[in-house]
Amino acid sequence: MATTVTDRPGYGQLLRTPGAWTFLLPGFAARQPFAMLTIGIVLLVQHTTGSYGSAGAVAALAGVSMALVAPQGGKLADRFGQRAVLLPGVLLHAASGGALVALALADAPLWALFAAAVPTGASVPQIGPMVRARWAAMLGATPDRPASPLMSTAAAFESVTDEFTFVLGPVIATALCTGVHPAAGLITEAALTLVGGLLFAAQRATEPTPRPAATADRPHTSALSVPGVRVLIVAFLGIGAVFGGMQVSLTAFTQEIGHPGMNGLLYGIFAAGNMLAGIVCGAVAWKSSPQRRLVVGYVALTLMASGLWAVHSVPLLAGLGLLVGLCIAPALISGYTLVESLVPATARTEAFTWLTGAVALGQAAAVTVAGQLADARGASTGFLVPLAGTVLALATLLALRSRLAPKSAGRTVARGIGHREPVTVD
Template sequence: MPTLPTPSPSSKQTSARTPGYRQLLRTPGVWAFVLPGFAARQPFAMLTISLVLLVEHTTGSYGTAGAVAAVTGVAMALCAPRGGRLADRFGQRAVLVPGIALHAASVGALVTLGLAHAPTWALFAAAIPTGATVPQVGPMVRSRWAVALDCGSARPSSLAQTAAAFESVTDEFTFVIGPVLATALCTGVHPAAGLIAEATLTLAGGSLFAAQRKTAPLPHRVAPGSDSRRRSALSVRGVRALVIAFLGIGAVFGGMQVSITAFTEEAGHPGLSGVVYGTFAAGNMLAGVAYGAVRWRRSPRRRLLVAYAALTLACVPLWAVQALPVLAVLGLVVGLCIAPTLITGYTLVDALVPAATRTEAFTWLTGAVALGQAAAVTVAGLLADHAGSRAGFTVPLTGTAVALVMLAGLRGHLVPTPRNVVTGGVIGHRRAVTVD
């Protein structure tokens, strides 16, 4: 009769230590994808705000600008998981190389149509391939971390949460730089300069990242008719619950971008929109640094619910703001509440899905953020046009409040399912998991 597995002394010693960023970055081979990955994801932080600024300049409407940006976000949300699934099956380079070329060409077409004052339907048509081809570098980097830390093993690495925190910090650092750079280019150089820079950086950074073959996960090819080929990461109930949570986070990003841009213009300081949004992103980044350095005793599920409730409460006073300094402070507070939610969600993915669908699972979460952002920029843009920027700030609150209620109802799905472990090639048993 097989006996239940017990932790080895070495694993006990490992769990007794608090994993840190220094230990994480000493993992062999990680620098080969960390630096190119940062360069390759920078353009994504510039896309939405550059698009909003260009279309608003040429049409004079935040509603139209938000709608075009929304089409881009929806196209990305719908196509990103498919791209992630193809990357799992055929390799990241096979998907990334043609993707960055198509994205740059689509952005070029969108810029040309915008400057030519093309009809709105033409902008929508160009926005579809622009969003559909956004390189999913963030999920690809997270998959490389999982391989480097061997998160697909029966006992995931204790550094998995630290890696998720590091990626959140990296993402938000790009969102500190990206909006400021895009705004400066669009307001100080040319309204199309932000999108042109985005396309150029996509080609350069994406090519550099795709060239790092040694750190890429191996393709998970399966035999025709295999069940693993038919199953999507979205078939996991926990992933579906996280998608709802990340839709609400997307509502915060989208609502903040459009509303901050409209607020600074109403205040007579349009050039400060990138700075104010950068403050919001800086809060996210700082919280990510702190969150990843703490050894948490509470379960990820409970931490996710607490963090989401805090995020919802932080969005409450936004609609009443009347001064730019106050908006910057409130944006910082909201940013501080986002990182714990993102980090915990991405940490849960490693425990919820098998390695063969990991990149796809990450892209479902990224796509959910994009979809929530798309809906938010549309609604916030319309509200800003008809009722002023303060009305647009109700969008982050509404999005997070609805998602929090649904997430609380689905919290039972966030308990990882134990994976089968085969002993001696004959008998399989399951490892015990801790639940609330």
């Protein structure tokens, strides 16, 4: 039996798509806040209160607010258009972020920081899902045309961009907070949100057409009603636990050993592994299904995270952190890949925001618990949080993996990130 597989279009061809750069560049600036917000809050509040627990709690509340509101923003973007959601959102985020900075520097009580954290997190623009929705509108299948082969490449490119964001954002925020001023990271995050978000919203030509209002014969389908999406939400909670647990625990570890400036380097190594794995995953022509890759990625991630709490050496922690980062991208990319086959196009932005919100929620829970553990029992115990999150997510995946199978799955061979691309089998 011979299998014929044509070459998948590359990143260069994708980036030559007319109109792509008009939303990619402002989108890249505007999606940085997602990676900068948590660590920016942690470093600022820890500096003003002296407590990792308080810092983690404020950051967690912002993350929970983001996770709860993001899917509703996705629904509104699908219904009324991205611009209608972005314009008020970025203005609110800049104002509430500025209020949080002012309150923290004024040594305001913790309840006041909580009050400012809620709108700050709730108004974070969901640029990544919006960019994915634009690619889908430009390249995806319609009643008049089949999906472009570039759709799979676009999905890979977006995942790599997400990974690069998680490399760059925390490193920039940490460098600004430790080298310039404790509030510089959060101020820069708010400025990038405002400028990048407004520029992104101005790109009307590539904005997906809002869906029509629901009718009796054409009701809207919520992404959350799809069982596979609910399983992926749990899986992405585990990924968020890794991000949040690593951010707080690495910060506490470097502070504990007397070298706080090394936090950015260690987290950068962890995130660089994530990005490198994302690039490779997007370039490889995979023959295994994304469901299988998701489970395998989580098994590897759980194994790597299991040793973090026992490492007390900077070089060893850097090396293990790199391995943990290498295991995240395959899980993230596989999860985002599955959305295309599980969710109808009219609910795609909402589905992407549920997954993004799940990462934020997992991150919020992780920074809270890891902060409390670091305060009470030392930095090393905070590394138990990524392990716990991945174990729970892996157990859910193993128990419910059948729900990740598309209803209309045919006999196709998965390639790269676009598993729906059929190949000829002789």
